[in-house]
Amino acid sequence: MTPGLRKLVLTAHITFSVGWIGAVAAFLVLAIAGVSSQNPQMMRAAYPAMELTARFVIVPLAFASLLSGLVQSLGTPWGLFRHYWVLAKLLLTTFATIVLLKKMPLIGYAARRATERLLSSADLRAAGIPLVVHAAGGILVLLVVTILSVYKPWGLTRYGQRKQEERQFQPPRSAQIVEVNAMFDPDNKTAGGGLSRGLKIFLAAGIGVFLVVVHVSMHLTSHSFHHGH
Numbered sequence: 001m002t003p004g005l006r007k008l009v010l011t012a013h014i015t016f017s018v019g020w021i022g023a024v025a026a027f028l029v030l031a032i033a034g035v036s037s038q039n040p041q042m043m044r045a046a047y048p049a050m051e052l053t054a055r056f057v058i059v060p061l062a063f064a065s066l067l068s069g070l071v072q073s074l075g076t077p078w079g080l081f082r083h084y085w086v087l088a089k090l091l092l093t094t095f096a097t098i099v100l101l102k103k104m105p106l107i108g109y110a111a112r113r114a115t116e117r118l119l120s121s122a123d124l125r126a127a128g129i130p131l132v133v134h135a136a137g138g139i140l141v142l143l144v145v146t147i148l149s150v151y152k153p154w155g156l157t158r159y160g161q162r163k164q165e166e167r168q169f170q171p172p173r174s175a176q177i178v179e180v181n182a183m184f185d186p187d188n189k190t191a192g193g194g195l196s197r198g199l200k201i202f203l204a205a206g207i208g209v210f211l212v213v214v215h216v217s218m219h220l221t222s223h224s225f226h227h228g229h
């Protein structure tokens with residue numbers, strides 16, 4: 001990957017991954033309302049909102065984080081199996097995604113039943129408790145992954161050591177190591193290098209998507225306001 005492309009993918013990776021944590025935090029608040037609200041209407045409303053958040057925000061962000069993480073690993077000298085922190089991130093993120101997918105049927109079931117008013121408050125609570133527990137656990141796992149990303153502990157795996165030794169006998173490829181060091185050298189002026197064309201396009205696209213989402217959600221809100229009251 002060129003340094004410009006690498007920064008672009010890294011920006012996307014961080015946005016998806018940290019956004020995932022924020023979305024699970026919103027889900028957790030809804031799940032807590034679904035379990036403990038004193039207001040039955042609020043309780044029933046929480047479940048469909050949870051399903052929308054999980055299906056259209058959390059699951060897509062989980063896949064986007066995993067995919068962009070794989071691209072970052074395989075497309076840079078970090079590698080997928082060369083550093084313990086990358087390996088640990090891969091395992092924890094895969095685990096979190098599998099648990100998420102396994103919980104989707106329960107979320108869909110509770111949402112359908114809540115809208116059809118087929119479950120009592122006690123039943124809704126029973127469906128909601130595992131969701132509260134898993135959302136809270138998920139946030140903790142994702143926070144551990146974030147810490148691993150920033151501190152990058154534990155150094156090279158055996159495979160990584162072997163690869164590094166091999167590289168030392170191949171001078172042209174060691175340029176990659178120089179590149180990694182440059183990216184993480186705070187004094188390196190070329191590492192920052194202003195906003196690349198790719199990043200500008202990325203920012204413009206992001207702002208465009210944001211405006212469309214705001215527009216659509218304002219439209220939907222005014223629609224339900226006119227028809228609901």
Ligand code: HEM
Nearest residue numbers: 017018066069070072073076078089090093145146149150
């Ligand atoms: C919830 C999951 C994840 C979170 C919160 C997360 C977070 C981050 C953050 C904040 C960084 C920036 C670190 C820095 O530049 O100092 C980063 C970089 C990185 N992440 Fe992740 N990540 C996640 C999942 C993954 C996965 C699943 C993989 C690999 C399969 C991965 C591989 C990488 C790599 C290789 C980098 C360094 C990229 C570079 O320097 O070009 N990440 N991640």
